[in-house]
Amino acid sequence: MNAASPTALVRFDGVGKEFSKRGHRFRAVDELTFSVHGSERVAIVGETGSGKSTALNLLLGLTRPTDGEVRVIGLDPFAQFSELAGRVGIIFQSARLLDWRTAVGNAAFGLEMLGVGRSERLGIATDWLTRLGLGSFLEAYPHELSGGMRQRVSIARTMAIRPEVLVADEAFSALDEMTAASVRADLLALLAEEEMTTIFVTHSVPESVTLADRVLVFTRPGQVRRVVDVRDLRSRGRSDSEIEEQVRAGLRDSGAGAGVAGRPDTHD
């Protein structure tokens, strides 16, 4: 079940990541193996500290794996860092906008880093902001935007580069429930129109089942404890709440009872 397929778009093969914490070594991710195929949508859930963010950082090439192999579109994201430019994109938990740039300037940031010319990138950024309902806020500075609007700008910034692999780390958890619901709906609609492989971390079990084809349940230290094949289960007539129950069972198995149940599961 956990074997990494060689044809996958994203492939983790026995990946470990060690940090040294106050002198002694510590494994955030250990023997992590999974793969994601083209245009598949995968959710990662798991107790806090189970290495979800670390896995995404490895995927983006922001940290070097201690052992094992990470491949994204056939490339090593750490060693071949710049070759993945424009091909992977991330939506962070917080918007991380540049305060000195307007909404459209922020949305064009990714394209600018790729060397796209000024008028072209501003045009593309404007289109994405408009699609996300921010057409009349193009020239607004981040401090003039609400939290939900800021996250929309950050979504536009990432979507504008049209990454082949889109990664999101708790992209809605910093927002209040209503705003999160509306931003989530917008992103979902965008993803329905775009062919994009998506990997996202969430703390909401219903969100994972609604948005993903497959749910990976992580356990400490950074391993896939269980895979719930949402699409397959659905085709076999299972209801969403039955599938959610399977994800929850996976979380319980991983001894995460305290870790996850302790978290407010906002969408229950």
Place this chain on the structure above:
Amino acid sequence: MSVLSRTPLSDGPTEFPTGPAPRRRMSVRDRLRRSVPGVIALGALAGLWQLSSVFLSPVATPSLTEIWSSMQAIVTDWAQLENLVRTGVRILIGLLLAFAIGMVPGVLMGFSEGIRTYLRPILYFVQGIPALSWVVFAVLWFTDAEVRIAFILVMVTFPNFSLFVEGAVRGVPQELRELGHAFRASRWNQFRQIVLPAITPAILSSWAVNLGNGVRAVVVAELVGATVGVGNRLLLAQSLFNMADAMAWTLLLVLMLLLFQTVLNLIESRLLAWRPVGERR
């Protein structure tokens, strides 16, 4: 790119139909009202001076009218005024040099812990050397008066630029650096688009501080061999026991500093236009 031209997703972007509220700026009236206490305080100081000029020797404390006519004489005579202008130009050149020189170690220290541990002690050491020591060194090392003055100004102000920049570079949030990496920003873009704008407020503050340091240091520097400049004029006034002239030069120097600060504030409000303008502060 046909997909891009589609209609907005959220039919009726419900939360925000109109665009941001216009930005508020302080009105001229508010500004004037705010400056009232300052004017009162300075007025009181002038009053005290005037009062003491009545009771004390006119050589020690010339009256305000005497000082005023000294100032008028300076401002209306280019041969005199040139001293002030030259001093101002020296300050600006010295500070620009110091900034260019100070930026480099500042940025390097901000990025590298290793470089920081070596350079920091040196900068603290240099910062602790009094301006007068630099004057002595400058006289021994250089012959040209302008070179001496520039050297003194640079040595007195560059460590401060470096330390300000270092702190600011280190203060750039890790989140934003990661953003740059995630979007594969080149080293240059990482610096130009993320670090530099983020440290601009600190750079402007360091300029505000160093304009003051520069004004104080330049007159000391001008005591050595400069035949033109406010420092030289102050020395002359002292040798002639002309307190009115000494006061006039001093006041003009302070006014020039205020002018520089005002220009700096204008630059700041242009460069930092993106900052939120609070209605209370």
